[in-house]
Amino acid sequence: MKENLINSAIDVLDANFQKGGFTIPSEGLYPFQWKWDSGFIAIGLSHYNIEKAKAEIKTLLDAQWENGFIPHIVFHNENKSYFPGADFHRSELHPLSSKKFKSTGMTQPPVTGFVLQEMYRIAEDKEDMLNFIKDNIDKVYQNHGYFYKHRDPQDEGLMYIYHNWESGTDNSPVWDDIWDTMNPPEYNFERKDTTHVDASQRPSNREYDHYLHIIEIAKEHNYDDAKIAELSPFLVQDPLFNAMLIKSNQALLELYELIGGKEAEKLNLRQWQKKSISRFNQKLFNKELGAYVHYDLRNEKAIPLVSSSSFSPLFAGIPDQERAEILLKTMLDKFGGDDKYLCASFDPTDERFDPKKYWRGPVWINMNWLLYYGLKNYGFAKAAERIKADSVELIERDGFFEYFDCRKETGESKRTGYGGNNFSWSAALLIDLLKN
Known part of the structure; x- marks a missing residue:
C-alpha cells in the first residue's frame, strides 16, 4: 500500500512539472510557480529525481x-486563467525587480534555506548536492538579508508581512479583525479560482476587495518597503513566517559550516538568530492561550487567536522544552479531540472555525509536515506519529487534495478533499513522510 501511495504521489508531481523547470501547485487553479510551494515540492522531488529538485530551486x-x-508568484507564462495575474501586480514598478520574470511584489514564508538542507539530507550523492548548494546558498542568504534590512522597522529581529498572502495562510480568521479596521472600495474583477473550486471553499469577493486594496497601496508607492511599513493597513508579525526564517537561518549557518569560509555571513546569521529567537519568545508567546500568536504591528496589539501557525515554532526549535510541552498540551486540548484529525489550521473550539474553508479550519499537509518534524525534535513521538498517520489516512481516503476536513465524520457519503486536486505539495510531502 505504501509503495502504491508513493507511486501515485510521483505521478502527481511528474504531471505538474513544467518545461520551464518548475512545478505548478495544481492544474487549472494555480498555473504558475509559488515560492513556498516550490520549496516543499523540491523536498519530495529529491527522493526520486534530484535533478528536477535542483531545477525547482534554481528556477x-x-x-x-x-x-x-x-516573490511569492513567478509568472513564467501568459496564462489568463488566474486572477490577479502579472498585469495586476506590475512588479516592474519596483526599480530593482527582476528584468527576466514578471512576478508579484509580495513574498511568502522563507523556507528555501531549510529546503536546501533537506535536499542535502535526502541526496545520495552528497558531494554533488553540496556543489549545488555552494552555487545557490548566497542567493538565499541575500534573501534573509533583505528581510533584516527592509522588513524589521523596529530592529527587533521580527519581520513584518504587509499582505495576508505573504503569510501563506491566506484567509485565516486571524485577519478578520484587521479587515474590520479597513473599508476598501468594491473592485470590479472576475474571479478565476471559483471556476475551478466550489466557492464555499474559497474566500469571499468582499475579502478579495481587502486583498486587492493592500496591493493597490503598495503599487502606488512602487513596492517601496519603507512606504509600505508607513502606510499599509495590514502590517503583521506572523509566527509562521518568522519561524520559517529562523529555521532557515539555522540551516544556512550549518550549511556554511559544511562548505567552509563565509565568516562574515556566519557572524550575521548568528546575530540574527540570537535577536530573532529572543524577541520571538518575548513578544509572540501568549501565556493565557499557551501558544504563540500573531502581532498586529499597525495597531500595536497581539491577536489572541490560536492557529496551526501557533505551533510552527516547534519546527524551528524556538521554545525551550517546558514551553514546548505547553504548546503540545494546547494543541491536543483544542485541536486533538478523538473526533478530529490533527492538525486543523484554526482552533476548532473557536466560533470562527470553518472545517471546509481554506485556512479557516481544514488540515493542510505542509503544516502537518512541519509539525511532525517539530514534535519529533522535542521527543513528542506519540503526537508526531499521530500527525503523520492522520496525514496519510486523509490522502489515502480523500485523494491528493490541497486541504482536508479535520472532522472524522462529516455526514457525507462520498467524502473528498477540498481545493485543488492532484496538489503538488500534498504529494511531495507525503513521499517524504512515507520515506522517513
Missing part, C-alpha cells in the same frame, strides 16, 4: 530581485 532563485527579495 525560483532565478526570479530573485536585485535587493534579495524573492
Whole structure:
C-alpha cells in the first residue's frame, strides 16, 4: 500500500512539472510557480529525481530581485486563467525587480534555506548536492538579508508581512479583525479560482476587495518597503513566517559550516538568530492561550487567536522544552479531540472555525509536515506519529487534495478533499513522510 501511495504521489508531481523547470501547485487553479510551494515540492522531488529538485530551486532563485527579495508568484507564462495575474501586480514598478520574470511584489514564508538542507539530507550523492548548494546558498542568504534590512522597522529581529498572502495562510480568521479596521472600495474583477473550486471553499469577493486594496497601496508607492511599513493597513508579525526564517537561518549557518569560509555571513546569521529567537519568545508567546500568536504591528496589539501557525515554532526549535510541552498540551486540548484529525489550521473550539474553508479550519499537509518534524525534535513521538498517520489516512481516503476536513465524520457519503486536486505539495510531502 505504501509503495502504491508513493507511486501515485510521483505521478502527481511528474504531471505538474513544467518545461520551464518548475512545478505548478495544481492544474487549472494555480498555473504558475509559488515560492513556498516550490520549496516543499523540491523536498519530495529529491527522493526520486534530484535533478528536477535542483531545477525547482534554481528556477525560483532565478526570479530573485536585485535587493534579495524573492516573490511569492513567478509568472513564467501568459496564462489568463488566474486572477490577479502579472498585469495586476506590475512588479516592474519596483526599480530593482527582476528584468527576466514578471512576478508579484509580495513574498511568502522563507523556507528555501531549510529546503536546501533537506535536499542535502535526502541526496545520495552528497558531494554533488553540496556543489549545488555552494552555487545557490548566497542567493538565499541575500534573501534573509533583505528581510533584516527592509522588513524589521523596529530592529527587533521580527519581520513584518504587509499582505495576508505573504503569510501563506491566506484567509485565516486571524485577519478578520484587521479587515474590520479597513473599508476598501468594491473592485470590479472576475474571479478565476471559483471556476475551478466550489466557492464555499474559497474566500469571499468582499475579502478579495481587502486583498486587492493592500496591493493597490503598495503599487502606488512602487513596492517601496519603507512606504509600505508607513502606510499599509495590514502590517503583521506572523509566527509562521518568522519561524520559517529562523529555521532557515539555522540551516544556512550549518550549511556554511559544511562548505567552509563565509565568516562574515556566519557572524550575521548568528546575530540574527540570537535577536530573532529572543524577541520571538518575548513578544509572540501568549501565556493565557499557551501558544504563540500573531502581532498586529499597525495597531500595536497581539491577536489572541490560536492557529496551526501557533505551533510552527516547534519546527524551528524556538521554545525551550517546558514551553514546548505547553504548546503540545494546547494543541491536543483544542485541536486533538478523538473526533478530529490533527492538525486543523484554526482552533476548532473557536466560533470562527470553518472545517471546509481554506485556512479557516481544514488540515493542510505542509503544516502537518512541519509539525511532525517539530514534535519529533522535542521527543513528542506519540503526537508526531499521530500527525503523520492522520496525514496519510486523509490522502489515502480523500485523494491528493490541497486541504482536508479535520472532522472524522462529516455526514457525507462520498467524502473528498477540498481545493485543488492532484496538489503538488500534498504529494511531495507525503513521499517524504512515507520515506522517513
